[in-house]
Amino acid sequence: MTDGGLAARQAALVAALVAGGAPPPGFAPAHLAATRAALLRKRAGEVARHWPLLAASLGARWSTTFADWAAGRPPGGSLRDGWDLARALHERRALPPAAAEELALREARQRYDGLRAPRPRRLPAVGRAGGAVAVQIAGRVRLLRPATRPSAAPPAGGDSGVDAAGSALWISD
Numbered sequence: 001m002t003d004g005g006l007a008a009r010q011a012a013l014v015a016a017l018v019a020g021g022a023p024p025p026g027f028a029p030a031h032l033a034a035t036r037a038a039l040l041r042k043r044a045g046e047v048a049r050h051w052p053l054l055a056a057s058l059g060a061r062w063s064t065t066f067a068d069w070a071a072g073r074p075p076g077g078s079l080r081d082g083w084d085l086a087r088a089l090h091e092r093r094a095l096p097p098a099a100a101e102e103l104a105l106r107e108a109r110q111r112y113d114g115l116r117a118p119r120p121r122r123l124p125a126v127g128r129a130g131g132a133v134a135v136q137i138a139g140r141v142r143l144l145r146p147a148t149r150p151s152a153a154p155p156a157g158g159d160s161g162v163d164a165a166g167s168a169l170w171i172s173d
Helices: 003-018 029-050 052-070 078-091 097-109
Strands: 125-129 132-137 140-145
Touching: 003 029, 029 052, 029 078, 052 078, 052 097, 078 097, 097 125, 097 132, 097 140
Parallel strands: none
Antiparallel strands: 125 132, 132 140
């Protein structure tokens, strides 16, 4: 076996596992699917560390939302994957308010074109997402306007929809 043949087979395996490529010959499809799912869960966990509000605001839907978005996409790194997912959800108007604030703060703090690694901004900048507005001046980032929270009608049973800290409960399952 030549090194070129081995390298090509390894590349095909990696493509099948993380980039939606066809299963290479000689590999059991069920085992590849299980490994692909495990890698997506690991990747989702890494992205959640960089984008905690995005993951938390999606709650139980986080794993499936991320897996659906990431399936067939090669990893770009945890920070970039989260950024791309947040932008995709924002475009579909499916970005929860806390995640919109997190995205707006990132957009004000760093420049990211979707291709190259994010870079710190040097000039004043404004980030907007889901009604949230953040501004960066002289390296300091402030959230000027929080994202619009959906109005929550009190659930049947008398619960006011407010938690112990007095915040409206807007994260749903």
